[in-house]
Structure formats: C-alpha cells, structure tokens
Amino acid sequence: MYDLNGRKALVTGGARGLGQGMAEALAKAGASVVIADTAEDLGKAAADSLKDAGATAAFVPLDVTDDANWEAAITATIGELGGLDIVVNNAGVELSGLVVDLDPADIRKMLEINVLGTALGVKHAFRAMRPGGPAGSGGSVVNISSVAATIPFPGIAGYSATKSAVDRLTRVAAMEAGKLGYGVRVNCVYPGLVPTEMGMKLAADMVTLGLWPSAEAAVGDVIGLTPLGRLGEVGDMADAVVFLASDAAKFITGIGLPVDGGMGM
Numbered sequence: 668m669y670d671l672n673g674r675k676a677l678v679t680g681g682a683r684g685l686g687q688g689m690a691e692a693l694a695k696a697g698a699s700v701v702i703a704d705t706a707e708d709l710g711k712a713a714a715d716s717l718k719d720a721g722a723t724a725a726f727v728p729l730d731v732t733d734d735a736n737w738e739a740a741i742t743a744t745i746g747e748l749g750g751l752d753i754v755v756n757n758a759g760v761e762l763s764g765l766v767v768d769l770d771p772a773d774i775r776k777m778l779e780i781n782v783l784g785t786a787l788g789v790k791h792a793f794r795a796m797r798p799g800g801p802a803g804s805g806g807s808v809v810n811i812s813s814v815a816a817t818i819p820f821p822g823i824a825g826y827s828a829t830k831s832a833v834d835r836l837t838r839v840a841a842m843e844a845g846k847l848g849y850g851v852r853v854n855c856v857y858p859g860l861v862p863t864e865m866g867m868k869l870a871a872d873m874v875t876l877g878l879w880p881s882a883e884a885a886v887g888d889v890i891g892l893t894p895l896g897r898l899g900e901v902g903d904m905a906d907a908v909v910f911l912a913s914d915a916a917k918f919i920t921g922i923g924l925p926v927d928g929g930m931g932m
Contacts, residue, residue: 668913668914668915669696669909669910669913669915670696670697670913670914671693671696671697671698671753671909671912671913672696672697672698673697674693674697674698674699674752674753674912675698675699675701675744675745675748675749675750675751675752675753675802676690676693676698676699676700676701676751676752676753676754676755676912677700677701677703677727677740677741677744677751677753677754677755678690678693678700678701678702678703678755678757679703679704679729679731679754679755679756679757679758679784679788680703680704680731680757680758680759681700681702681703681704681710681713681755681757682702682704682706682709682710682712682713683706683709683713683863683864684861684863684864684865684901685757685811685858685861685863685901685904685905686702686704686755686757686758687702687713687901688901688902688904688905689755689757689904689905689908690702690713690717690724690755691716691717691720691905692902692905692906692908692909693753693755693905693908693909693912694717694720694722694724695720695722696909696913698722698752698753698912699722699723699724699748700714700717700722700723700724700725701714701724701725701726701727701740701743701744701747701748702714702717702724702725702726702727703726703727703728703729703731703740703744703758704726704728704729704758705728705729705730707726707728710726710728711726713726714726723748725744725747725748727739727740727743727744727747728740729758731756731758731780731783731784731785731787731788732779732780732783732784732787733787734787737787737788737790737791738791740791741791741792741794741795741801742801745795745801745802750802750804751792751795751796751801751802751806752796752802752804752805752806752807752912753806753807753808753809753912754788754789754791754792754806754807754808754809755808755809755810755811755908755912756784756785756788756789756808756809756810756811756833757811758780758784759780759781759784759811759813759829759830760776760777760780760781761777761823761826761865761868761869762776762777762825762826763822763823763826763869763872763873763875763876764822764824764825764876765821765822765876766824769824769825773825774825777825777826777829778829781826781829781830781832781833782829782832782833782836785810785833785836786836788808788810789808789810789836789837789840789853792806792808792851793808793840793844793849793851796849796850796851797844797847797848797849797850797851798848798849798850804850805849805850805851806850806851806852807851807852807853807854807911807912807916808840808851808852808853808854809854809855809856809908809911809912810833810836810837810853810854810855810856811833811855811856811858811904812830812831812833812834812837812855812856812857812858812923813826813827813830813833813857813858814857814858814859814860814925814927814930814931815827815830816830816831816833816834816857816923817857817925817927817931818892818930818931821873821876821878822872822873822876822878823869830857833855834855834857834923837853837854837855837921837923838921838923840853841853841854841920841921842921844920845920845921852911852916852917852919852920853920853921854911854916854919854920854921854922854923854924855922855923855924856904856907856908856911856923856924856926857923857924857925857926857927857931858899858903858904858926858927859889859893859898859899859903859925859926859927859928859930859931860886860889860898860899860930861898861899861900861901861903861904862886862898863901866898867882870882870885870886873885886898889930892930893927893928893929893930894928894929894930894932895928895929896928897928899926899927899928903926904926907924907926911924
C-alpha cells in the first residue's frame, strides 16, 4: 500500500530539513524525485545523495513565489522523470515576532512564500496532472502546514496565520479537484516542532522576544504540551507524506493530518 514504485514526485524546499527528509522517504518508497529549491548547491547535493542511494533524482531551481518559475520547474520535472504524480509543497519560512511589534516586511515575506508559494504549487500541479495536462494521470498534492495552525503559541502570529491559510487552501483545492474531475487528491500535514535548523531558530527567537528564559526552557515546555512526550523527528513527518501520497490514502482528500504527538488536539 505504501509502494511508490513508478511514481514521480516534486518536493519544494527539498534541499534541507523536513523537505530533504520527505524527498528521501519518497525515494525509499520507490518514487523518482525532483528536489526544487532556491539553494542550488544544497539542492544538487541532496539530489546526488538520493542518486548515490540508488534512486532516480534530480534538482531544479525554484522560487515558489514566481509563477513562471513554477511553470519551468514543472516542465523540467516532467522532462526529467517522464511524468508527475506527487507534489509536496514544503517550502516555507518562519519569522517570529510579537503582535505589538509586527514587521510588515516579515508578514509579506511569509505570505509570499507560505501562502502564495503553496497556492502556485497547487495550481501548477493541477495543470500538469489533470486530464489533458502534460502528466495527465491524476495524483496527489501534499501541502505542509504546521501545528502552529492549530494552537495559540506566542511569538508566531504571522506564521500561524499563513499556515492556517495553507489548511484552508488545501480544503478548497481538494473540493475543486474532485468536482472538476482532475483525479488529484489534496491534503496537508501539520508537523509538530522538529529540531531542524528552522525549529531550533524558533526556540532561540522565543528567548529574544522575552517569552522564555532559554531555548531549552522553550523546548521543554513544548514537550510538556505534547502527550507523547518528545519532539517530532524528520522521519515522523516524512512518513506521513509518504502515506498521503500512496494508495493507502486513495480515498482521503481535503484533510489536515496532525503529526504533532498530540500537541494540537
């Protein structure tokens, strides 16, 4: 049920962190994978690592906020892999700040990358996968939201708002794809806190904002709010993406899947 042999996947923000782990998990399940990112050196290295492990993989440059960039990346992916069945809209950015001190530039950047970037990813996945598209065999889109969309965690109002938007976008897109007969399922994942570079920067930001005395204290409180009693791991999130992309989820669309150890219940 989780066998992705013959599937072709595109993962945005796949050069590092959660995105890289998702690309690796898709490849281990049998998919051919294109990593799309603005970090060209890291992206090429990540793709080379997948190839060294025996997978079919490639890198394409992609600024997710640019419509023409998306069109070129989809064309390059289909040309490289011979089709497209899975798009993982993982690319995102988190910029912390208290509501009383919100920086409009930070909010605009998160809106551009987290919301517009995901929306364009869904748009171009639909155009490629729907009947008559250059891939044309349907497929699965997995958007990456966040537990921040489900809990009132301080210091991340802008990020929480954008990740809540990803959830709403996912549900409307799933409804449209179904009603228009695209054959594309659309779901999203709510990752909990994972100690990646981005996750640890968030913990450090909480200290800078005066919300916790130390990063360790912030992380400890997150663990305290998590019934399973630990932080998430990259593999936890990657496994959820493989599930939603696979035939095990063939009758699942329009959902937000919490992978947060119960934190957002």
